[in-house]
Amino acid sequence: MTLFYSKALEDKLLGPFFIHELGDDMQSEEWVDHIDLLADFWLSELNGENTYIGNYIGAHIKVSHITQESFVIWLKLFSQAVNKVYTQDIAEQFKDRGILLAKEFQQVLKIKGKEWIQTKRKTYSS
């Protein structure tokens, strides 16, 4: 999580979304809480543990101007981070679920784009 967010913060397209909601200091209480929340979210997504209670789609409705391109970058940085941190098996599970969730977000947030997710998993394997 920390690796992903440090890269996301540096990214010129993704960074401003997070800075706007949480600031640019990853040591701050907001950030520490956010990263804890996301760790709980992923534990519940991948292990079926009952660790996350929240409205993750709703949390993004207020993040205005998310575009299809932002999701492509999100997925790229997310995939690079999990490839570095986890064994291949686990990284694949994160990436598969990340792709599904990102697709769901796009549909619910009604973001349209021409090339969205013909993104095969391979695209993100390096």
Ligand code: HEM
């Ligand atoms: C362009 C893509 C994305 C951007 C810019 C983005 C940005 C954000 C921001 C700024 C927040 C904090 C909202 C707040 O606390 O006020 C947030 C929360 C969150 N995001 Fe994302 N996000 C993106 C994609 C995703 C994806 C694909 C997932 C899931 C795989 C995800 C999962 C979450 C979750 C679980 C939360 C916490 C929701 C809660 O408060 O319960 N995000 N996101």
